[in-house]
Amino acid sequence: MSADNELRADISSVEGSTFKWSIDNEEDQVELNDIICVVPKESGHRVLFLKHENTNGDISTQLKYVDISSIPPSLTPFWTDIPAYLQGPEPIQVVISTRSGTGAARTIFTTLVKPFLEDLNLNYSIYETKSAQTITELSQSNFLPYASTSTNSTPQTILLLSGDGGLVDILDVFYRNEKKINVEPNIALIPCGTGNAMASSIGLRSGPASGLKTLLRGRSRKLPTFTVKLSAGSQLVVNEGNDRVPINADAEADTNANANADETTHTMYGAVVASWGLHAALVADSDTTKYREFGSERFQMAAKELLHPSDGSDSHRFRGKITFIPVSGSSTTATATATSIGVGNIRRIPEEEHMYVLTTMVPRLEKDFVISPSSEVLSGDLRLLRFGPLSPDDAMRLMTLAYQGGGHVKEKGVLYEEVQMVRIEFDEEEERWRRVCVDGKIVAVEKGGWMEIRKGGSVLNIVS
Numbered sequence: 001m002s003a004d005n006e007l008r009a010d011i012s013s014v015e016g017s018t019f020k021w022s023i024d025n026e027e028d029q030v031e032l033n034d035i036i037c038v039v040p041k042e043s044g045h046r047v048l049f050l051k052h053e054n055t056n057g058d059i060s061t062q063l064k065y066v067d068i069s070s071i072p073p074s075l076t077p078f079w080t081d082i083p084a085y086l087q088g089p090e091p092i093q094v095v096i097s098t099r100s101g102t103g104a105a106r107t108i109f110t111t112l113v114k115p116f117l118e119d120l121n122l123n124y125s126i127y128e129t130k131s132a133q134t135i136t137e138l139s140q141s142n143f144l145p146y147a148s149t150s151t152n153s154t155p156q157t158i159l160l161l162s163g164d165g166g167l168v169d170i171l172d173v174f175y176r177n178e179k180k181i182n183v184e185p186n187i188a189l190i191p192c193g194t195g196n197a198m199a200s201s202i203g204l205r206s207g208p209a210s211g212l213k214t215l216l217r218g219r220s221r222k223l224p225t226f227t228v229k230l231s232a233g234s235q236l237v238v239n240e241g242n243d244r245v246p247i248n249a250d251a252e253a254d255t256n257a258n259a260n261a262d263e264t265t266h267t268m269y270g271a272v273v274a275s276w277g278l279h280a281a282l283v284a285d286s287d288t289t290k291y292r293e294f295g296s297e298r299f300q301m302a303a304k305e306l307l308h309p310s311d312g313s314d315s316h317r318f319r320g321k322i323t324f325i326p327v328s329g330s331s332t333t334a335t336a337t338a339t340s341i342g343v344g345n346i347r348r349i350p351e352e353e354h355m356y357v358l359t360t361m362v363p364r365l366e367k368d369f370v371i372s373p374s375s376e377v378l379s380g381d382l383r384l385l386r387f388g389p390l391s392p393d394d395a396m397r398l399m400t401l402a403y404q405g406g407g408h409v410k411e412k413g414v415l416y417e418e419v420q421m422v423r424i425e426f427d428e429e430e431e432r433w434r435r436v437c438v439d440g441k442i443v444a445v446e447k448g449g450w451m452e453i454r455k456g457g458s459v460l461n462i463v464s
């Protein structure tokens with residue numbers, strides 16, 4: 001292709017932290033930090049890098065490449081082969097979630113991901129979300145049938161341009177499926193959401209570019225999950241809090257799925273977080289078009305409103321009974337706050353008013369928000385974090401410590417423990433205080449209802 005020839009450098013070198021080259025006496029350069037990779041290309045090498053343009057103060061970033069004949073020694077750390085999971089025979093399944101985060105996924109695809117796939121000559125198919133159900137439908141129509149019928153041992157690679165929501169939609173379909181899965185797909189993430197908890201936790205903290213690097217250099221690992229059981233009247237909260245729908249879009253399937261065990265429960269699956277109290281309320285309150293414009297700021301804005309209600313009232317004291325089963329031998333920071341109730345290894349938290357109750361499998365809920373510093377990503381460990389009603393200043397202080405690396409878990413009054421199971425029995429009159437969050441989805445549990453979280457299995461692989 002002539003474009004290739006045009007982009008082949010006559011000379012190239014690295015000076016300090018800058019890679020420089022010239023083509024037809026025109027010089028160009030890029031900082032080593034902006035190099036994504038160097039891959040083999042015909043008789044030489046192809047360097048893919050980020051080019052930042054400043055147009056009247058607006059910085060835009062594009063993925064570009066230059067071909068070189070020989071590789072300067074300082075570029076060898078960037079050299080990589082293209083991994084087998086990107087080379088087919090199935091095209092890479094690219095999913096663009098158009099409403100994730102601030103709505104940038106389409107632009108990220110056009111400026112970074114598409115050039116990346118094309119410059120590396122990779123085959124791909126593109127799907128754009130048209131509704132909140134698109135990823136679920138796509139998983140049912142494409143990803144699950146491939147995984148359960150393919151006789152090819154090469155898994156499908158699904159490249160998700162979304163936040164945590166896209167991942168949990170696929171997870172849910174794979175869990176509810178009753179067919180045998182022959183080959184579990186590999187999910188690779190390009191963080192485009194608000195929190196991007198999973199992406200941040202597996203190390204993709206410098207945005208989409210880190211997703212591209214991991215796509216090339218990562219390895220496929222099992223994605224551990226947890227299971228959430230909810231009492232009979234629980235419903236999903238959708239459409240900015242205005243509507244309630246069954247937890248499983250196919251309500252009949254939900255009943256059948258539980259028929260052998262307990263007809264009166266609903267089941268959800270997650271890989272990131274299940275919470276109640278301040279965290280669930282702020283995720284729920286901030287999931288509106290207006291709040292979404294603010295990116296991850298929306299979480300802090302909603303937290304401030306919950307801690308300092310605009311009607312001048314005190315922040316809410318969430319009422320309910322919490323029991324949990326610790327992992328034997330787990331070192332707790334505050335076991336003294338929980339008492340054994342003498343049944344098996346079940347412990348009960350004596351306080352029945354709470355502010356923050358969260359179980360998680362990942363260390364980070366946002367790039368810099370280290371909610372569970374002891375969580376080793378993809379280990380499958382489940383941890384409970386809980387503290388009771390605090391003044392707004394004290395609560396903000398704990399949250400600030402979480403943003404500073406996770407020191408909040410060592411503070412007095414914070415229960416932080418590795419667990420096998422957590423059960424919450426809600427004792428709240430108003431529905432808004434019975435909202436729980438499962439990987440970003442919001443569920444309203446009915447009055448007198450309950451939620452139970454347990455470690456689960458694995459049905460997907462993640463490239464990390």
Ligand SMILES: Nc1ncnc2c1ncn2[C@@H]1O[C@H](COP(=O)(O)OP(=O)(O)OP(=O)(O)O)[C@@H](O)[C@H]1O
Pocket residue numbers: 097098099100101102129130131132133134162163164165166192193194195196197439440
């Ligand atoms: N075209 C669309 N129309 C309506 N809803 C959409 C559309 N595309 C995506 N969605 C929904 O938008 C939400 C995006 O969630 P996602 O987790 O990807 O981003 P986020 O909530 O900003 O990030 P995070 O979960 O990491 O904080 C999902 O509920 C998804 O189903």
